[in-house]
Amino acid sequence: MEGLNPSQERAVKHFGKPLxxxxxxxxxKTKTLxxxxxxxxxxxxxxxxxxxxxxxxxxxxxxxxxxxxxxxxVDLPWAGTFHSVALRLLRAKGKQVGISTNFSIxxxxxxxxxxxKLSQSINTKPETLKNYLSERFxxxxxxxxxxxxxxxxxxxxxxxxxxxxxxxTLMLYTRELLLKNQSIRENFDFVxxxxxxxxxxxxxxxxxxxxxxxxxxxxxPNQCIYEWRxxxxxxxxxxxxxxxxxxxxLEYNYRSRPYIIHIANAVLSASNAEWKSLIPTLRPVKEGGxxxxxxxxxxxxxxxxxxxxxxxxxxQSYKPHQIAILVRVGYITEPFERALAGMRILYKIVGAIxxxxxxxxxxxxxxxxxxxxxxxxxxxxxxxxxxxxxxxxKTLEHILQAGxxxxxxxxxxxxxxxxxxxxxxxYGFLQKLSRxxxxxxxxxxxxxxxxxxxxxxxxxxxxxxxxxxxxxxxKELLRYLRQKHSEGYRLVDVLEEVDxxxxxxxxxxxxxxxxxxxxxxxxxDVVFLPRLEEGILPHEKAKESQEEMEExxxxxxxxxxxxxxxxxxxxxxxxxxxRFLSLIPKELLDLSAFAKKKTTYMPELKSLKDFKVGxxxxxxxxxxxxxxxxxxxxxxxxxxAGRKSIHTAFLKPxx
DNA sequence: AAAACAGCCGTTTTT
DNA sequence: CGGCTGTTTT
Ligand SMILES: Nc1ncnc2c1ncn2[C@@H]1O[C@H](COP(=O)(O)OP(=O)(O)OP(=O)(O)O)[C@@H](O)[C@H]1O
Numbered sequence: 001m002e003g004l005n006p007s008q009e010r011a012v013k014h015f016g017k018p019l020x021x022x023x024x025x026x027x028x029k030t031k032t033l034x035x036x037x038x039x040x041x042x043x044x045x046x047x048x049x050x051x052x053x054x055x056x057x058x059x060x061x062x063x064x065x066x067x068x069x070x071x072x073x074v075d076l077p078w079a080g081t082f083h084s085v086a087l088r089l090l091r092a093k094g095k096q097v098g099i100s101t102n103f104s105i106x107x108x109x110x111x112x113x114x115x116x117k118l119s120q121s122i123n124t125k126p127e128t129l130k131n132y133l134s135e136r137f138x139x140x141x142x143x144x145x146x147x148x149x150x151x152x153x154x155x156x157x158x159x160x161x162x163x164x165x166x167x168x169t170l171m172l173y174t175r176e177l178l179l180k181n182q183s184i185r186e187n188f189d190f191v192x193x194x195x196x197x198x199x200x201x202x203x204x205x206x207x208x209x210x211x212x213x214x215x216x217x218x219x220x221p222n223q224c225i226y227e228w229r230x231x232x233x234x235x236x237x238x239x240x241x242x243x244x245x246x247x248x249x250l251e252y253n254y255r256s257r258p259y260i261i262h263i264a265n266a267v268l269s270a271s272n273a274e275w276k277s278l279i280p281t282l283r284p285v286k287e288g289g290x291x292x293x294x295x296x297x298x299x300x301x302x303x304x305x306x307x308x309x310x311x312x313x314x315x316q317s318y319k320p321h322q323i324a325i326l327v328r329v330g331y332i333t334e335p336f337e338r339a340l341a342g343m344r345i346l347y348k349i350v351g352a353i354x355x356x357x358x359x360x361x362x363x364x365x366x367x368x369x370x371x372x373x374x375x376x377x378x379x380x381x382x383x384x385x386x387x388x389x390x391x392x393x394k395t396l397e398h399i400l401q402a403g404x405x406x407x408x409x410x411x412x413x414x415x416x417x418x419x420x421x422x423x424x425x426x427y428g429f430l431q432k433l434s435r436x437x438x439x440x441x442x443x444x445x446x447x448x449x450x451x452x453x454x455x456x457x458x459x460x461x462x463x464x465x466x467x468x469x470x471x472x473x474x475k476e477l478l479r480y481l482r483q484k485h486s487e488g489y490r491l492v493d494v495l496e497e498v499d500x501x502x503x504x505x506x507x508x509x510x511x512x513x514x515x516x517x518x519x520x521x522x523x524x525d526v527v528f529l530p531r532l533e534e535g536i537l538p539h540e541k542a543k544e545s546q547e548e549m550e551e552x553x554x555x556x557x558x559x560x561x562x563x564x565x566x567x568x569x570x571x572x573x574x575x576x577x578x579r580f581l582s583l584i585p586k587e588l589l590d591l592s593a594f595a596k597k598k599t600t601y602m603p604e605l606k607s608l609k610d611f612k613v614g615x616x617x618x619x620x621x622x623x624x625x626x627x628x629x630x631x632x633x634x635x636x637x638x639x640x641a642g643r644k645s646i647h648t649a650f651l652k653p654x655x
Numbered sequence: 656a657a658a659a660c661a662g663c664c665g666t667t668t669t670t
Numbered sequence: 671c672g673g674c675t676g677t678t679t680t
Contacts, residue, residue: 056670057670058670081670082670083670084670108669108670167669167670170670198670225668226668226669226670228667228668228669229668229669229670328667328668329666329667329668330667330668331666331667354669389657389658390656390657390658391656391657392656392657392658393656393657394656394657395656395657422656500670515667515668515669516668517667517668517669518668518669536667539667539668540667541667542667542668551668555668
């Protein structure tokens with residue numbers, strides 16, 4: 001088995017019992033999983049169509065499919081996210097749980113609209129209802145509030161009447177289906193789950209209903225960064241109890257240079273997570289490398305220009321797509337865009353406002369959606385707004401009533417009872433829609449003509465200030481449709497892809513600007529981490545709870561461990577430097593920029609925990625000890641091995 | 656009843 | 671800056 005170390009090889013060849021692979025970043029988890037898929041197919045005779053491989057993103061799913069195709073020459077139809085797998089199951093067997101199988105997916109934005117309306121009707125904040133839905137659907141909590149439960153039931157009814165499913169009801173009904181029809185599990189001979197730390201409760205229950213002995217899950221709880229979305233990193237602990245798996249740990253990091261790994265370990269040592277003892281500390285395989293740099297700037301423009309200059313310089317030795325600027329929040333990217341553009345450096349933003357969530361894109365797609373699912377009132381409303389004048393909320397209500405939810409039938413039905421002007425307008429629109437419908441075979445051309453018929457381009461110019469950019473986006477969408485069409489995609493396939501796809505294909509020749517979240521599982525030669533400031537990382541909103549602060553720390557860990565060769569960490573004086581920076585021992589950093597300016601490394605910051613003189617503490621290497629004195633953030637500790645002065649971040653309280 | 660407009664808010668992370 | 675709300679105009 002070439003290219004694998006002994007532990008990885010053991011994991012690949014393991015068979016006959018549940019397996020848990022638990023390991024830190026860059027230890028080859030994904031690689032091992034990919035090899036395991038091939039091993040199962042080639043050596044164990046598992047039929048590819050009976051192998052379920054669950055990934056965190058659809059992109060990762062596609063990578064596995066492509067790889068299996070390349071290496072083993074077979075298709076792997078069941079590789080994808082929980083959601084895409086759920087979609088396929090419900091399309092095939094949704095009837096068994098009362099779902100009509102031509103349902104469409106409710107987008108995030110439209111979902112929020114519905115939630116907002118419902119929350120108004122029960123006098124709560126949308127946020128409260130949204131959390132309630134998550135508690136009930138993702139976390140499988142029992143009903144615990146009468147009013148909210150009422151709204152939830154209304155929500156379910158609304159979706160049902162529109163023949164729509166959102167991301168959480170997709171999980172909900174899938175679980176229901178699997179509970180009802182246990183034989184579905186017989187369709188799969190092996191189940192694998194990557195990024196297991198970011199699965200939530202309902203997904204775990206789904207896994208339990210799909211898998212028995214032939215199951216392998218792979219994860220790193222320290223890389224759980226979706227707890228805010230009800231991911232449960234402790235599913236790993238539950239898996240250990242429920243499945244009694246063999247456990248294989250991987251400790252060698254093949255990705256990063258040693259300094260980077262030591263920094264990542266130092267950051268992690270401040271975590272108080274319950275699973276800490278389970279995960280081996282990362283050990284570098286690579287050698288050499290440069291110390292990661294920390295720099296401070298007055299303003300974000302200055303920081304951006306410095307980074308852009310550095311990028312320019314590094315482009316001599318690194319490929320553009322091997323350089324990434326990773327940010328905590330999307331809205332701080334403008335200075336970097338400006339600075340990079342100013343230096344004629346091509347860049348690509350990922351994880352920003354997603355292409356298919358843009359208003360103008362949804363405008364165009366709404367016409368298709370109405371035609372494939374005439375009960376989709378959300379899309380119909382949007383379509384009316386774009387293509388007609390004088391037909392609004394009230395008329396739509398009448399339409400829905402007349403058609404008992406079917407927008408197209410309802411429209412036909414009320415034509416007679418409408419004032420003439422409105423009737424003419426609506427009739428004209430229905431005519432155009434019907435012409436579009438008849439030409440759906442060639443949907444790219446049909447929609448292009450349709451858009452012209454409804455004067456869509458004028459509509460764009462009138463409705464939006466930044467019309468040019470939006471025109472560009474629509475043209476991009478048309479190009480995308482033409483490409484899909486030429487690849488043999490039917491319209492329904494395209495709409496399905498769009499529901500889950502967040503990004504258009506990425507360009508090879510561009511530097512990446514991405515959120516840290518969206519960079520999960522990726523790696524880059526060069527990583528810049530700007531704006532490492534209090535309020536940004538850790539984010540202001542996370543400071544209220546210990547759990548969220550832990551997640552912020554993990555986010556920093558994930559960010560650091562994306563880097564293979566070079567890592568640059570910077571902050572501006574808009575705020576105090578991130579407390580997480582002070583977790584890193586100075587010896588691991590290149591701080592030369594500070595030496596010149598005679599500034600101290602960083603202001604003293606409180607560590608995540610408070611210690612007093614006399615506290616018993618634990619250190620990873622020196623063991624247990626007692627604090628003799630505390631100075632700033634360092635503590636003088638008496639260990640068996642002697643007295644040491646240690647940053648409190650590396651100490652854990654002994655209880 | 657629908658559209659246009661003006662002034663307000665507050666900015667996480669996304670399958 | 672963008673999205674929402676309440677108000678005014680058609
Ligand atoms: N045995 C090995 N020999 C050489 N290179 C390896 C080996 N195992 C993994 N690698 C390389 O190490 C890098 C990290 O691997 P991979 O992405 O699979 O790690 P991971 O554990 O999934 O990381 P993360 O948790 O950050 O997603 C990849 O470039 C991979 O090719």
